[in-house]
Amino acid sequence: MSEPLSDLPEGLHPETYAVRAAVARSSFGEHSEALYLTSSFVQHDCESAARRFARQEPGYTYTRTANPTVASFEQRLARMEGTECAVATTTGMAAILLVALTTLKAGDHVIASQSMFGSTMKLLGSEMARFGVETSFVSQTDVSAWRAAVKPSTRLLFAETPTNPLTDLCDIAQLADIAHGAGALLAVDNSFASPVLQRPVEFGADLVVHSGTKLIDGQGRVMAGAVCGTQKLVDGVMGTFLRSGGLNLSPFNAWVVLKGLETLALRVKAESAAALELATWLESHPQVAAVHYPGLKSHPQHALAMRQQSGMGGTVLAFDVAGHTPEQLRANAFHVIDRTRVCSVTANLGDVKTTITHPASTSHGRLTEEQRQAAGVKQGLIRISVGLEHMDDLKADLLRGLDTLA
Numbered sequence: 519m520s521e522p523l524s525d526l527p528e529g530l531h532p533e534t535y536a537v538r539a540a541v542a543r544s545s546f547g548e549h550s551e552a553l554y555l556t557s558s559f560v561q562h563d564c565e566s567a568a569r570r571f572a573r574q575e576p577g578y579t580y581t582r583t584a585n586p587t588v589a590s591f592e593q594r595l596a597r598m599e600g601t602e603c604a605v606a607t608t609t610g611m612a613a614i615l616l617v618a619l620t621t622l623k624a625g626d627h628v629i630a631s632q633s634m635f636g637s638t639m640k641l642l643g644s645e646m647a648r649f650g651v652e653t654s655f656v657s658q659t660d661v662s663a664w665r666a667a668v669k670p671s672t673r674l675l676f677a678e679t680p681t682n683p684l685t686d687l688c689d690i691a692q693l694a695d696i697a698h699g700a701g702a703l704l705a706v707d708n709s710f711a712s713p714v715l716q717r718p719v720e721f722g723a724d725l726v727v728h729s730g731t732k733l734i735d736g737q738g739r740v741m742a743g744a745v746c747g748t749q750k751l752v753d754g755v756m757g758t759f760l761r762s763g764g765l766n767l768s769p770f771n772a773w774v775v776l777k778g779l780e781t782l783a784l785r786v787k788a789e790s791a792a793a794l795e796l797a798t799w800l801e802s803h804p805q806v807a808a809v810h811y812p813g814l815k816s817h818p819q820h821a822l823a824m825r826q827q828s829g830m831g832g833t834v835l836a837f838d839v840a841g842h843t844p845e846q847l848r849a850n851a852f853h854v855i856d857r858t859r860v861c862s863v864t865a866n867l868g869d870v871k872t873t874i875t876h877p878a879s880t881s882h883g884r885l886t887e888e889q890r891q892a893a894g895v896k897q898g899l900i901r902i903s904v905g906l907e908h909m910d911d912l913k914a915d916l917l918r919g920l921d922t923l924a
């Protein structure tokens with residue numbers, strides 16, 4: 519049982535909660551959030567220790583069960599997502615594993631998109647199968663396919679919107695209706711949009727999952743994850759599992775992502791505006807075959823994006839370079855990526871430093887060619903997570919490769 523942290527009025531804006539909510543201030547009165555880097559906590563006496571270990575009295579005992587810095591991050595993120603509570607995990611994948619292990623058992627069925635992050639597909643499709651859980655992968659954008667996949671044993675719908683790397687959306691409200699009609703839960707991976715653009719529970723989702731490694735940290739320093747939702751499900755069921763299973767976030771990493779939340783809104787809005795400018799510009803380059811970005815009018819789900827993502831397209835875009843055969847497409851994509859001198863060739867995203875990747879050989883490299891085709895990840899596809907560099911420098915960086923393609 520962690521203590522309720524700093525007291526704030528209800529109904530403030532997410533930007534205010536981002537810098538003010540859930541401060542665990544010590545008796546020294548420090549202004550910046552303290553980092554409680556400790557594995558255990560000293561108890562006043564045996565009686566009080568017994569009550570704390572039995573969770574009958576608030577207070578800290580051991581960091582695997584609760585820690586003030588981790589609690590600050592959890593409570594602040596929950597405020598921003600508009601959920602009752604959150605639990606923080608070591609990584610985004612640990613958060614997804616936590617959802618799977620606490621909502622599913624042998625014989626249960628999951629419906630998930632066929633174009634999600636590669637490790638999520640592996641986890642739900644292969645690893646969970648060893649425990650008797652069946653997963654159906656359906657088209658991200660075709661609501662009727664999600665509805666048709668429902669079985670009496672369906673317990674969870676898992677969606678990621680927008681997707682990595684093609685920025686396909688799903689309609690959260692419609693998926694929530696399908697899930698609830700089937701007596702199942704809807705979990706949404708909100709790592710790409712963040713609560714600044716999209717708050718899935720407002721559209722009916724039950725659980726919100728984050729890779730805090732992405733936009734929440736925002737400066738590529740640590741790995742982190744979180745699950746947000748109701749007190750009963752997230753603190754009760756998932757928190758209990760987490761405390762026993764030891765999937766919890768370290769205080770140091772929690773402190774980094776807690777500070778990341780403070781600048782999240784500014785970064786996401788600036789990076790989204792830059793991504794829109796870059797995507798618009800790329801659309802007119804002769805060596806670019808297609809641009810995938812929800813902020814563009816040409817995106818098939820532009821209207822949904824504007825409705826669901828606070829009128830913004832997000833910080834990630836993808837584009838297909840021109841070319842014919844898979845070999846030529848791959849060579850052209852490698853050419854453009856390898857000529858950049860400002861962008862970082864690295865798989866992470868959501869960083870203030872722009873990152874550029876070739877999904878078919880990295881994040882989606884472990885999938886079969888068939889799975890890649892189904893996900894629409896072609897050999898010529900390049901993903902860019904737009905950071906805070908000057909736009910002219912980013913354009914010039916991409917032109918080094920685009921203008922020298924044979």
Ligand SMILES: Cc1ncc(COP(=O)(O)O)c(C=O)c1O
Pocket residue numbers: 609610611612635638678682707709710728729730731732741742743
């Ligand atoms: C959408 C999405 N969800 C989850 C993850 C996994 O997060 P982590 O790397 O923190 O485990 C990633 C990682 O790239 C991701 O892109």
